[in-house]
Amino acid sequence: MPLEFEPVIGLEVHAQLLTKTKLFCGCSTAFGARPNTHVCPVCLGLPGSLPVLNREAVRMAVRIGLSLGCSVETRSIFARKNYFYPDLPKGYQISQYDQPLCTTGHLDVALPDHDARRIGIVRVHMEEDAGKNVHGMGGDSVVDLNRAGTPLVEIVGAPDLRSSAEAAEYLRRLREVLMALGANDGNLEEGSFRCDANVSIRPKGATTLGTRCEIKNVNSFRFVEKAIDFEIARQIAMVSSGRSIEQQTVRWDEASGKTHPLRSKEDAHDYRYFPEPDLPPLVVDETFIAEQKQSLEELPETRRARFVKELGLTPYAAEVLTAHPRVSEFFERASGIFRDPQKVANFFQTEVLGGVETSGLSATFPVSAEQLAELLALVEERKISGKQAKEVYAKIAGTSRAPRDVVKESGLVQLSDPSELEAICRRIVDANPKQAAGYRAGKTALLGYFVGQVMKETRGSANPAMVNEILTRLLTQS
Numbered sequence: 001m002p003l004e005f006e007p008v009i010g011l012e013v014h015a016q017l018l019t020k021t022k023l024f025c026g027c028s029t030a031f032g033a034r035p036n037t038h039v040c041p042v043c044l045g046l047p048g049s050l051p052v053l054n055r056e057a058v059r060m061a062v063r064i065g066l067s068l069g070c071s072v073e074t075r076s077i078f079a080r081k082n083y084f085y086p087d088l089p090k091g092y093q094i095s096q097y098d099q100p101l102c103t104t105g106h107l108d109v110a111l112p113d114h115d116a117r118r119i120g121i122v123r124v125h126m127e128e129d130a131g132k133n134v135h136g137m138g139g140d141s142v143v144d145l146n147r148a149g150t151p152l153v154e155i156v157g158a159p160d161l162r163s164s165a166e167a168a169e170y171l172r173r174l175r176e177v178l179m180a181l182g183a184n185d186g187n188l189e190e191g192s193f194r195c196d197a198n199v200s201i202r203p204k205g206a207t208t209l210g211t212r213c214e215i216k217n218v219n220s221f222r223f224v225e226k227a228i229d230f231e232i233a234r235q236i237a238m239v240s241s242g243r244s245i246e247q248q249t250v251r252w253d254e255a256s257g258k259t260h261p262l263r264s265k266e267d268a269h270d271y272r273y274f275p276e277p278d279l280p281p282l283v284v285d286e287t288f289i290a291e292q293k294q295s296l297e298e299l300p301e302t303r304r305a306r307f308v309k310e311l312g313l314t315p316y317a318a319e320v321l322t323a324h325p326r327v328s329e330f331f332e333r334a335s336g337i338f339r340d341p342q343k344v345a346n347f348f349q350t351e352v353l354g355g356v357e358t359s360g361l362s363a364t365f366p367v368s369a370e371q372l373a374e375l376l377a378l379v380e381e382r383k384i385s386g387k388q389a390k391e392v393y394a395k396i397a398g399t400s401r402a403p404r405d406v407v408k409e410s411g412l413v414q415l416s417d418p419s420e421l422e423a424i425c426r427r428i429v430d431a432n433p434k435q436a437a438g439y440r441a442g443k444t445a446l447l448g449y450f451v452g453q454v455m456k457e458t459r460g461s462a463n464p465a466m467v468n469e470i471l472t473r474l475l476t477q478s
């Protein structure tokens with residue numbers, strides 16, 4: 001009988017902190033500027049320059065740690081991680097090593113087919129990013145140091161994940177936490193949220209860890225899943241055929257659908273860490289930590305639970321409405337004005353959502369929360385029907401026009417005159433004797449057919465509740 005294997009996966013995420021300036025100098029962190037325009041002696045690593053720590057970056061890192069249930073250490077140490085690479089002019093990266101800022105947290109991850117599992121977070125530490133080598137420009141490779149010195153947190157997860165799907169879900173949850181805090185824009189393509197995956201296998205039931213391979217810098221959730229699945233299958237095939245796994249770093253190649261070795265253990269880096277002599281220990285006092293804890297943003301998980309429990313939304317709607325921090329804000333503002341959250345949620349999902357465009361942490365909406373609330377109020381006041389609301393929506397989308405003005409101008413009014421509606425309904429019933437007989441014989445679903453005919457006749461302006469009531473009465477009379 002073949003051995004059954006269990007995958008063991010741990011993720012390391014590098015997330016760029018959304019500070020205006022770099023971690024140790026005043027240079028801008030803005031993305032997309034002309035190469036080497038956001039640089040200074042500090043981030044170029046010129047001799048004699050000295051780093052000065054960015055307070056805002058520390059604040060964000062502390063908030064990330066707290067959101068992940070970590071202990072925030074009141075004293076942590078910056079360390080030099082020494083290696084030579086063209087995009088690292090100093091010859092070392094300032095990071096944290098044996099005394100990181102945050103330790104021992106967790107993140108709960110649920111998959112559709114089983115309950116949430118608690119995944120450990122080993123540590124969250126601060127470090128600076130390196131620059132960027134750009135290859136193939138007129139046959140040359142060039143170095144852009146705009147990114148050098150940009151603040152990052154590295155979030156090291158415990159090897160608690162057991163499938164590629166769980167790993168991808170962990171990443172999605174982690175990303176939404178960072179975005180909710182406003183600490184990271186969650187942009188995988190631009191590399192401001194990137195992930196390395198450590199993958200190993202072991203016989204099911206074993207408690208020791210197998211030899212792991214590290215998949216470097218995968219830049220989409222889908223590729224993470226594919227890369228991990230490939231790596232698991234490769235390792236199982238190796239071990240099953242009696243070979244052993246060599247510890248190595250691999251790269252996911254989307255074109256071939258395979259991982260390729262980058263370097264093996266023999267040439268793995270020895271970083272010769274030592275405490276950064278140009279920076280004192282990082283001391284954050286208990287008061288500061290308590291202040292940050294008190295002022296933490298509501299986390300997406302908590303918000304989803306609240307939307308379901310307190311606002312009566314379905315879990316699906318709660319998921320959709322918390323998928324982006326700006327979407328949640330929009331929804332809460334609209335349902336703060338028009339106080340029927342379920343109606344706001346329904347209209348938002350069917351009409352508004354398709355026109356929402358997000359880019360990183362920002363989003364644009366076709367209408368404002370105020371416009372949406374006013375539109376729904378018009379339906380509630382029975383000034384217009386639900387169908388007319390969609391027409392009005394189409395007219396106000398992309399403009400700042402007030403729904404009330406549009407209704408007035410277009411002469412849209414809901415038909416709610418009982419005698420007028422009764423006459424129309426009677427006409428429709430008389431014109432369809434076969435369906436009427438069917439209804440009376442018990443096919444009550446035919447009511448929908450009659451409602452449809454009335455709506456067609458009134459071009460959607462009839463008050464649906466009244467139409468239902470009148471038709472039911474007419475059809476049950478013989």
Ligand SMILES: [Zn+2]
Nearest residue numbers: 025027040043
């Ligand atoms: Zn600089």
